[in-house]
Amino acid sequence: MPERSATKSKILATSLALFNNEGESNISSVDIASVIGISPGNLYYHYKGKDEIILALFEDFEEEIRQVLSAPINAPLNMADNWVYLYIIFEEIFDFRFFYRNQAELVGRIPTLRTKFANILALKERTALSLLSKLHSDGHLHFDEGEKQALAGRIAQHFTFWLQYHDLRYGTSPPKSLIDQGVFMTLVQITPYWKDEKGYAALLQEFAEDKV
Amino acid sequence: MPERSATKSKILATSLALFNNEGESNISSVDIASVIGISPGNLYYHYKGKDEIILALFEDFEEEIRQVLSAPINAPLNMADNWVYLYIIFEEIFDFRFFYRNQAELVGRIPTLRTKFANILALKERTALSLLSKLHSDGHLHFDEGEKQALAGRIAQHFTFWLQYHDLRYGTSPPKSLIDQGVFMTLVQITPYWKDEKGYAALLQEFAEDKV
Known part of the structure; x- marks a missing residue:
């Protein structure tokens, strides 16, 4: 796997769990940020939107x-x-x-x-x-x-x-x-x-x- | 099949052809109206949006x-x-x-x-x-x-x-x-x-x- 910062890894692990359990179409990047407890702007600094998370x-x-x-x-x-x-x-x-x-x-x-x-x-x-x-x-x-x-x-x-x-x-x-x-x-x-x-x-x- | 007006039948036949050939997600109800040559308002009078057409x-x-x-x-x-x-x-x-x-x-x-x-x-x-x-x-x-x-x-x-x-x-x-x-x-x-x-x-x- 590519090397990633702790925050990036956390974003991906959280997104995967949410997409798997709630359905990808029901989850927004704001939801992901809120579950992790970071601001949407901080999330956006790491991944430019949900599709970039999906690609990662x-x-x-x-x-x-x-x-x-x-x-x-x-x-x-x-x-x-x-x-x-x-x-x-x-x-x-x-x-x-x-x-x-x-x-x-x-x-x-x-x-x-x-x-x-x-x-x-x-x-x-x-x-x-x-x-x-x-x-x-x-x-x-x-x-x-x-x-x-x-x-x-x-x-x-x-x-x-x-x-x-x-x-x-x-x-x-x-x-x-x-x-x-x-x-x-x-x-x-x-x-x-x-x-x-x-x-x-x-x-x-x-x-x-x-x-x- | 349920009895339908000529316009309704035309809307359905056109929608089916467009959805099949172009992909449902690429076609809007405005596209359908435009292919038939009626106004979006006229289409809306018959079917309240694309999902109603899909259900029919x-x-x-x-x-x-x-x-x-x-x-x-x-x-x-x-x-x-x-x-x-x-x-x-x-x-x-x-x-x-x-x-x-x-x-x-x-x-x-x-x-x-x-x-x-x-x-x-x-x-x-x-x-x-x-x-x-x-x-x-x-x-x-x-x-x-x-x-x-x-x-x-x-x-x-x-x-x-x-x-x-x-x-x-x-x-x-x-x-x-x-x-x-x-x-x-x-x-x-x-x-x-x-x-x-x-x-x-x-x-x-x-x-x-x-x-x-």
Whole structure:
């Protein structure tokens, strides 16, 4: 992460918590200043308005998610590590969830976010492809190239809309257990391609009983 | 559809075209009046602002999509009708696509839309369940109840985020051929559960060569 003054760090941490919990569109920079206990002018001295704060937060998110997503591209994971790995992705998204509850509006309002978001989506697809290719070459999965591509796209889509689906369908704040559900729903998409059906279904069952 | 004056119908048709093609957030009620060639005051006499126009359009959309989505719940479809049926759903969504490119912002701004959207999402899940149950009871699909529920949820999610995924990933206006791709991506999610794998893969291949 970039080095920042204590005040800048405090502004970002407070903004992230407020955006995540109250919704980004409900929070103004005056709200942020008031929660921290500084004047709006002082806040403005550090960040010129809310969109600049959002861009700084996106920088943090981008750096972290890029590291996470690149891991299995750089060095294939063992099968047993996949669940933990998926959990880390969903947790990362959950930690910056305000970006995922209103993407279309954000990229419309802050044009530089559009390319950044598209690049992360493309990276998600590559990550999913790497995971699937490894499981395939290890002999666990059974599909053709077209099915693999389609499945990778679907997993990337699931990472991206998992929170928004919950919002639209249930209209409630996502509980932290939604992370487990996100992981589970990813695994359920992979199981039909599993060769040793019994073995994997049993693993999935275990995961489900443990977590969901 | 509710009976409306010629001017009201014209306002709605023009608004729908502008929202779909230019993006709802880029169009004001003054823009709409100007394209039709009436005064903003005249427009305001018919609809009190843009959100009232949006609600009237949603009423039309809701009536049509409810009819479409209820069809297989009321009377199960033959397998051969499924493709055409899916095509009709995607086409219906495409015709009112501005609702689907920015749902989170719309339901945030117009609270009555939130419940309406959630209800349509719930209906989509029921429709997908009906389609899958029929294919299951006809002996075409092989899955357990949990997998069926998860697949139905995923199909409903796909209907809902299909356009937004394209927007975020590619940043271009969706071409009409995106409808074929939406149908194809739905079918690809069902194929892994197909019992007679060969037969269905061949059908899918035919569909893909024909359409995508």
